[in-house]
Amino acid sequence: MIASASAKVILFGEHAVVYGQPAIAIPVSSLRATVDATANNDQGLQIIAADLNQVLPVSIGAELVDSALVRTAQLVLQALGVAKPPNVTLTLRSTIPMASGLGSGAAVTAALARALSSALGKPLPDEALNALVYSIEEIYHGTPSGVDNTVVVYERPVFFVKGQRLETLAVQHTLTFVIADTGNASLTRLAVGDVRRLVENAPSKYLPIIEAIGTVTQSARTAIENGDSAVVGRLMTENHTLLTQLTVSSLELDQLVATALSAGASGAKLSGGGRGGNMIALVDKASYQSVKQALMQAGAARVFLTELAPVQLKL
Numbered sequence: 001m002i003a004s005a006s007a008k009v010i011l012f013g014e015h016a017v018v019y020g021q022p023a024i025a026i027p028v029s030s031l032r033a034t035v036d037a038t039a040n041n042d043q044g045l046q047i048i049a050a051d052l053n054q055v056l057p058v059s060i061g062a063e064l065v066d067s068a069l070v071r072t073a074q075l076v077l078q079a080l081g082v083a084k085p086p087n088v089t090l091t092l093r094s095t096i097p098m099a100s101g102l103g104s105g106a107a108v109t110a111a112l113a114r115a116l117s118s119a120l121g122k123p124l125p126d127e128a129l130n131a132l133v134y135s136i137e138e139i140y141h142g143t144p145s146g147v148d149n150t151v152v153v154y155e156r157p158v159f160f161v162k163g164q165r166l167e168t169l170a171v172q173h174t175l176t177f178v179i180a181d182t183g184n185a186s187l188t189r190l191a192v193g194d195v196r197r198l199v200e201n202a203p204s205k206y207l208p209i210i211e212a213i214g215t216v217t218q219s220a221r222t223a224i225e226n227g228d229s230a231v232v233g234r235l236m237t238e239n240h241t242l243l244t245q246l247t248v249s250s251l252e253l254d255q256l257v258a259t260a261l262s263a264g265a266s267g268a269k270l271s272g273g274g275r276g277g278n279m280i281a282l283v284d285k286a287s288y289q290s291v292k293q294a295l296m297q298a299g300a301a302r303v304f305l306t307e308l309a310p311v312q313l314k315l
């Protein structure tokens with residue numbers, strides 16, 4: 001059986017979300033982590049990370065494991081009360097670039113846990129899966145807000161506030177975004193740690209920036225739900241300026257944002273942890289080709305389109 005999980009991109013509120021402000025994030029369903037679970041012949045439970053050429057055996061008991069993949073499998077067995085690892089090979093492939101703010105880690109964990117629990121005949125419900133993916137993010141990434149695992153597991157556009165019930169955005173009008181990768185991998189954990197030090201050392205300077213990001217995100221929700229793309233764009237660029245003040249942008253990100261804006265995007269910002277990774281620009285039919293081309297010419301390592309479309313809610 002095959003299970004998968006999508007990438008994600010944060011539209012508003014990264015970093016501020018760690019401090020209890022809202023964030024808006026959407027799935028990028030065209031990029032996915034996929035896991036194929038197949039019964040094997042007495043080889044026990046093993047994970048093949050096909051893109052990395054790694055074979056990882058999974059045993060029960062060892063608490064300290066280097067690999068997030070092995071730890072995920074152990075947690076699934078534990079959650080399902082399975083004492084002996086089954087004879088199953090889990091083959092993992094992913095088209096999501098790593099360490100670039102697209103939720104690769106959360107998607108890989110979610111796909112793996114889905115495949116293993118389904119192979120055991122007890123597929124984890126989304127709520128339990130979300131908690132499991134969060135606990136893996138916590139071990140390997142410090143103090144995550146939970147936005148990544150939530151949007152990846154539920155694969156819906158979310159208005160997310162740490163510790164609060166999940167809210168799905170009521171999207172009525174399609175918005176189109178161009179995502180461009182600086183090609184510089186960047187660890188979110190480091191950027192989050194740096195922001196924490198700034199906030200601790202100079203709260204009167206940095207907390208107002210975090211609150212301002214929260215206000216921008218609240219306004220963005222209304223603008224997205226009303227399909228008011230001019231306002232969404234303006235708020236994206238405002239959010240980028242605030243993130244720059246939090247020191248999480250970079251020369252390359254600033255250049256790609258400026259390039260997108262001068263090529264006709266209605267707004268642009270870095271997305272995710274920052275310092276590298278991806279930026280995102282809001283485009284329309286008239287501007288998307290010129291924005292895409294300009295970003296490629298400006299040196300983006302890869303550029304692709306994604307859409308935020310009205311959600312069909314399952315009843």
Ligand code: PMV
Pocket residue numbers: 010013014015016017018100101102103143144145146147148188192271272273274
């Ligand atoms: O995983 P990334 O790089 O998309 O960033 C996550 C967003 C942060 O707000 C920076 C961190 C968090 O835990 O929410």
